[in-house]
Amino acid sequence: MESVSRIHTAGGAEARSGLVERLRRRIRAIEQAPVSLAAPPLVDAATAPGPACPPALPAPRDDGKRWTFGAQEIDRSLPEGALDPGGLHEIRPAGYPDSWAAIAMALALLARRRLTTSGTGVILWGFTEHAAHEFGAPYGPGILCLGIDPADMIMARAERGADLAWALEEGLKSRALCAALGIGCALPPGIVKRLALAARTYRTPCLLVPDHRAGRLGPALTRWRVAAARSADPPFDAGAPGLPAWDVTLERCRHGAGGQNRVLEWDHETHRFRLAAPLADRTADDGGAEPGRLATAG
Amino acid sequence: MKLARWCVRYAPATNTDGADGLWIDITGAAHLQGGETALLADLRARLAKRGFTARLGLADTPGAAWALARFSPRGASSTAAAGREALCAALDPLPVEGLRLEADAVMLLKRLGLKRIGQLRALPRATLQRRFPSRDAARAVLTRLDQALGHVREPLTPLEPLPCYSARLAFSEPLISHEGVEAALKRLASDLCASLARGLAGARAIAFTAWRSDGGTAMLRAGFAAPCRDPAHMQRLLGEKIATVDAGAGIDLMILAVTGVERLSAEQASFAANAATRPLERLIDRLSNRLTPGRIARPAPQESHVPERAACYRPAIHFARSTAFLNRKTPERPSLLLEPPEPIDVVAEVPEGPPLRFTWRRAHHRILRWEGPERIAGEWWRLIGNAAPGPLERTRDYYRIEDEAGARFWVFRAGLYQRPEDEGAPRWYLHGVLG
Numbered sequence: 001m002e003s004v005s006r007i008h009t010a011g012g013a014e015a016r017s018g019l020v021e022r023l024r025r026r027i028r029a030i031e032q033a034p035v036s037l038a039a040p041p042l043v044d045a046a047t048a049p050g051p052a053c054p055p056a057l058p059a060p061r062d063d064g065k066r067w068t069f070g071a072q073e074i075d076r077s078l079p080e081g082a083l084d085p086g087g088l089h090e091i092r093p094a095g096y097p098d099s100w101a102a103i104a105m106a107l108a109l110l111a112r113r114r115l116t117t118s119g120t121g122v123i124l125w126g127f128t129e130h131a132a133h134e135f136g137a138p139y140g141p142g143i144l145c146l147g148i149d150p151a152d153m154i155m156a157r158a159e160r161g162a163d164l165a166w167a168l169e170e171g172l173k174s175r176a177l178c179a180a181l182g183i184g185c186a187l188p189p190g191i192v193k194r195l196a197l198a199a200r201t202y203r204t205p206c207l208l209v210p211d212h213r214a215g216r217l218g219p220a221l222t223r224w225r226v227a228a229a230r231s232a233d234p235p236f237d238a239g240a241p242g243l244p245a246w247d248v249t250l251e252r253c254r255h256g257a258g259g260q261n262r263v264l265e266w267d268h269e270t271h272r273f274r275l276a277a278p279l280a281d282r283t284a285d286d287g288g289a290e291p292g293r294l295a296t297a298g
Numbered sequence: 299m300k301l302a303r304w305c306v307r308y309a310p311a312t313n314t315d316g317a318d319g320l321w322i323d324i325t326g327a328a329h330l331q332g333g334e335t336a337l338l339a340d341l342r343a344r345l346a347k348r349g350f351t352a353r354l355g356l357a358d359t360p361g362a363a364w365a366l367a368r369f370s371p372r373g374a375s376s377t378a379a380a381g382r383e384a385l386c387a388a389l390d391p392l393p394v395e396g397l398r399l400e401a402d403a404v405m406l407l408k409r410l411g412l413k414r415i416g417q418l419r420a421l422p423r424a425t426l427q428r429r430f431p432s433r434d435a436a437r438a439v440l441t442r443l444d445q446a447l448g449h450v451r452e453p454l455t456p457l458e459p460l461p462c463y464s465a466r467l468a469f470s471e472p473l474i475s476h477e478g479v480e481a482a483l484k485r486l487a488s489d490l491c492a493s494l495a496r497g498l499a500g501a502r503a504i505a506f507t508a509w510r511s512d513g514g515t516a517m518l519r520a521g522f523a524a525p526c527r528d529p530a531h532m533q534r535l536l537g538e539k540i541a542t543v544d545a546g547a548g549i550d551l552m553i554l555a556v557t558g559v560e561r562l563s564a565e566q567a568s569f570a571a572n573a574a575t576r577p578l579e580r581l582i583d584r585l586s587n588r589l590t591p592g593r594i595a596r597p598a599p600q601e602s603h604v605p606e607r608a609a610c611y612r613p614a615i616h617f618a619r620s621t622a623f624l625n626r627k628t629p630e631r632p633s634l635l636l637e638p639p640e641p642i643d644v645v646a647e648v649p650e651g652p653p654l655r656f657t658w659r660r661a662h663h664r665i666l667r668w669e670g671p672e673r674i675a676g677e678w679w680r681l682i683g684n685a686a687p688g689p690l691e692r693t694r695d696y697y698r699i700e701d702e703a704g705a706r707f708w709v710f711r712a713g714l715y716q717r718p719e720d721e722g723a724p725r726w727y728l729h730g731v732l733g
Contacts, residue, residue: 103634
């Protein structure tokens with residue numbers, strides 16, 4: 001009796017997860033179709049040359065393109081296959097030496113985000129005096145190396161965390177930004193909630209890179225844990241460091257599958273994340289079917 | 299100085315005059331107080347309330363007003379009527395000290411029997427000139443006389459630059475509540491913006507001054523990244539700071555003045571008005587005015603090959619977006635630069651080789667991958683005349699290195715092993731962490 005019921009529930013769960021997966025796939029298919037809600041269908045039918053043309057004109061703000069990683073393996077674990085621009089995203093260093101990796105990955109995500117606004121959005125980068133001392137001050141040529149034009153950045157160097165939070169919130173509410181980034185801050189939960197609310201209301205993403213010891217940010221839509229990873233051989237110089245590589249764990253994802261762990265490389269030329277080579281080979285057998293529980297969910 | 303600033307309530311051009319005087323240029327401002335006599339009476343009453351005994355003089359020229367204030371026999375407050383004759387009549391009975399002369403010049407004039415300005419004025423200039431020991435001394439006396447009589451213009455430098463646009467609001471009953479101050483600010487802002495619109499101008503900087511009835515003043519300033527004549531925006535920027543204004547015994551006068559002005563045509567304004575355009579400039583204004591302009595910055599490239607000088611920050615409120623970054627591709631650089639570079643303990647191949655292991659911030663790193671060197675020479679023009687250049691002015695060899703954990707660093711060796719005798723042994727530094 002007992003064993004039967006257990007089999008029954010297990011079967012039910014399996015059927016349900018299969019159904020959810022099918023529905024997800026359908027939603028994805030719908031979303032990737034070149035139908036734009038912004039354009040009236042009449043005009044669309046008259047002028048569109050064929051069904052398979054990608055959206056030619058970038059729609060205003062977020063609606064046209066989506067904020068993805070550009071690497072299917074990681075996009076698949078996100079709800080609707082993309083990051084939600086209307087919210088808070090936490091990019092947490094795994095330890096102190098990984099702080100720079102987390103900041104670099106946040107910048108890479110911002111570079112992806114700028115693609116959705118056809119590469120022109122302004123980014124507000126807020127940091128505290130303490131963070132500038134600890135990690136260094138933002139450096140234009142280096143930001144350019146990660147794929148963002150530093151001229152499109154506004155730096156807010158705040159004396160205290162409270163000033164930083166205020167500046168970020170003003171930035172989110174101004175509707176002038178493509179994203180806001182705050183680094184090295186330990187903000188009280190109430191203020192984090194305010195930031196999340198502002199990000200949701202004004203559809204402007206807010207990326208926070210907290211101190212590695214700071215508490216978890218409750219209202220974050222996604223929480224990524226980032227550690228530095230050994231880079232692969234660059235094609236022409238075997239002993240040299242290759243593209244930046246990070247060991248990325250999706251610790252938490254609202255409405256999505258958490259717990260994914262991947263080693264990602266950032267290619268600033270193509271503005272695209274991709275799976276680091278050894279893992280990319282392995283994904284063929286463990287991909288898709290089982291949204292892995294490789295890392296401990298936190 | 300404080301008192302001079304306070305006197306701006308009468309007219310915008312004021313300044314201190316020596317240790318014991320101050321002047322107000324009330325040209326075109328007396329009618330606001332109901333005429334010159336009323337102005338002097340008001341000034342006297344307010345000064346008395348603050349505990350000052352003052353002697354006031356009012357005349358067509360600064361020199362004559364100076365003389366009247368200090369030497370007038372008719373008591374503590376004296377006015378010379380407008381016009382050349384009235385001016386002469388007022389000055390003639392005053393002693394020659396009233397001409398702001400050097401002590402020995404006064405002595406000489408007295409010895410000559412010239413005690414009154416009138417006597418001096420009656421003499422022919424040529425004869426007067428001959429009595430002085432030097433030509434310069436004579437010219438000094440004559441210039442002072444001419445200035446007092448208005449033959450020579452005497453420019454005065456006011457404490458604050460004169461605003462081209464301003465709005466003022468005076469209260470018969472002093473304002474005490476913050477709501478009242480905010481309402482008044484709203485009215486001032488809309489008045490000011492109306493006059494800016496008439497002049498097709500926009501403000502880049504404004505100053506708000508409040509006069510307390512007990513004699514103090516409070517001043518708030520705000521700057522704009524783009525010329526602005528939007529009263530709501532002005533009000534918002536100043537409103538955040540208005541809590542810091544101490545109303546004290548009440549505020550009886552407020553002036554909102556434009557201290558920086560720029561052209562802003564009507565088309566632009568209407569374009570800006572119909573949508574929330576320029577939201578970025580508005581954001582920069584708000585951040586800069588609260589966190590000080592230096593903290594809100596835009597990165598800009600600089601002409602230098604030394605990494606820390608290749609980029610700088612410029613206050614976003616004063617500088618527009620710079621476009622020159624994109625055509626400056628460099629080899630990989632860290633997105634965060636340590637300032638200054640931090641010294642590290644390194645085991646490296648001598649004379650020229652990458653670090654094999656190093657210690658930074660008490661952590662040890664063993665290097666697996668490396669790339670370099672990228673040699674960056676110091677800027678020779680900074681070394682000229684500099685007897686002992688710092689270690690950071692020496693030639694640097696930069697390496698990109700990666701440790702066992704995958705952390706990537708940007709380190710350099712300052713100095714070369716080949717030339718230790720003139721520069722000392724090379725030192726290693728960490729300049730940034732490549733994410």
